[in-house]
Amino acid sequence: MASEAPAAAPAVDVLPETAGVHWRPRVDDARLRRVGMLWTLTTAAHVVPFLGAATLLMWLNPLALPVALACVAHAWVIPELYARRGANVLRPRARAGDEPERRSVGLLGDLVDHDARELHAATGLVLEPGRLGTWLVGEGGAMLLAGRRVYCWCVRVDTRVKAEKALPSGDRIAHLLLALRADEQGFATVANLSFAGARWRLRRRVGPEMRPAIRAAEGLHDDTRSTAPS
């Protein structure tokens, strides 16, 4: 983490960007659990009818096997598509030139500790413990491990200011990281939730190069949960 901290104590500051989404309730632990539960119910609402239809068809007439299999395939594909959408927030974006990339990664390195720097070099993701859970920050969003669920948030840097050109990868992550550190709940409020669900669903959908970061986040998160006072 940054070593050049001024003496001032950390202050709770509300992200100014939350004013742009004033209709959204501020995300906290309870809201996160509710949203996660809603996603689980939605997934069940997609899966159960298809599985039920497949079972019914087979019970009515075994010759309906092809249609029943199509129903099972739908029940499998729909949650997988949601998980894929979640995994996309961690996907790397287009690279800038070599020099901007090098400079941006150097600045990002100044904001995180040695372990996080190494993990970023290997996976392109930055591990950040938070109050809501354990975060993995990428170029196009962030993943949050909270409880037994994973939440994927899609966030972008608003480069419309003076038509600012596209940012290099390290700067995109540094923007999100600083906003997250300033106001974690505000960050989750501004971001668009693209997936919430079981960890295994997401793990299968991220690229192999990013899986060490997922494992590191799960390890840190599970350690934190097991040592947290009940």
Next chain:
Amino acid sequence: MSKLIRMDHTGHSTLAEWTSDDPAAVEAAVRAFRAELDRGYLGMVSTGPGHAEQVRELPVDAPLVILRLPISGG
């Protein structure tokens, strides 16, 4: 030596450097900071491991002040 940097398409640009005992350099840094705020940038300082704070005035004693763009849901 404190620094004001802006994250931009070049990686980052150093807009000002100052020490608190150099009023002219501080004044130049304050002007540069306000100009970027007027453009829509947000000033950030690290306030400890895992913590950052948005600042609306240049904190002269902070070793590093970073200007970032706003974020929005993607």
